[in-house]
Amino acid sequence: MTDLAGAVAGVRPGDTVWLGNFGAQLFAVGEELVRQRVRELHVVIGSGGLVLDRLIAAGAVAEVTFAHCWSAVGPAPTRHFRRAWQDGADIRWHELPLGALSAALGAAAAGVPFAAVPVRPETGYLEWSGGLLSEVDSPFGAAVVVRALPVDVAFVHASLAAPAGDCWFGAPAGEAVAAAQAARRVVVVAERIGEPPVVDLPGLVVDEVVEVPGAVRPDGVPGHYPRDVAAYQAYGRSA
Numbered sequence: 001m002t003d004l005a006g007a008v009a010g011v012r013p014g015d016t017v018w019l020g021n022f023g024a025q026l027f028a029v030g031e032e033l034v035r036q037r038v039r040e041l042h043v044v045i046g047s048g049g050l051v052l053d054r055l056i057a058a059g060a061v062a063e064v065t066f067a068h069c070w071s072a073v074g075p076a077p078t079r080h081f082r083r084a085w086q087d088g089a090d091i092r093w094h095e096l097p098l099g100a101l102s103a104a105l106g107a108a109a110a111g112v113p114f115a116a117v118p119v120r121p122e123t124g125y126l127e128w129s130g131g132l133l134s135e136v137d138s139p140f141g142a143a144v145v146v147r148a149l150p151v152d153v154a155f156v157h158a159s160l161a162a163p164a165g166d167c168w169f170g171a172p173a174g175e176a177v178a179a180a181q182a183a184r185r186v187v188v189v190a191e192r193i194g195e196p197p198v199v200d201l202p203g204l205v206v207d208e209v210v211e212v213p214g215a216v217r218p219d220g221v222p223g224h225y226p227r228d229v230a231a232y233q234a235y236g237r238s239a
Helices: 004-009 025-037 047-055 077-087 098-110 175-179 231-238
Strands: 017-018 041-047 062-068 092-095 114-117 131-138 143-147 153-160 181-193 208-211
Touching: 004 025, 004 181, 004 208, 017 025, 017 175, 025 047, 025 098, 041 098, 047 062, 047 077, 062 098, 092 153, 098 114, 098 143, 098 175, 175 181
Parallel strands: 017 041, 017 153, 041 062, 062 092, 153 181, 181 208
Antiparallel strands: 114 143, 131 143
């Protein structure tokens, strides 16, 4: 086990970093990245939300792969994200459907260069993916494929984790398991240390466990604390 500052200190400029689970934005990790002034990150995140918005505002992001980025309260736009996109900020953007993002992580975990995905060319994703999607032909027919997406450091959230790394998410995992399998280093950020009732991610693939009660505040965690709606609204006004 380590502390959060020590875990984040292992992130280097240029690293590809996975943040959070689909239903749990790791605000604690995002703020520590900002505090340590980490730059030139490739952030990979299923549900971008306010964490990604904050990292963009702080100048930490050089590249981002995401499925969507918005504030779930309102709902409202994430204004730093929107401003950076519209104003042509020096960020490389890769927008993917959640299924294609998961497939990209799965391909990296399997050690293959790409995976076939059911993304139709007319949806616009081939352009929005920023080069992560392509059309290929093969003896078995044509297909759209997504490039494998290896991760340097994956921060995943757990409600409960054992010191050795076995953990229980306690909420929908989204792409967190695939991200952990695709990562060179896996850090579990747990609300509490203890023996999990169900193992969603085995300690075999976990490198570090960090206990951070309130790790996703102002977001919420079932069984721990609710989402702070007022804080979301205040962020939207200030941004």
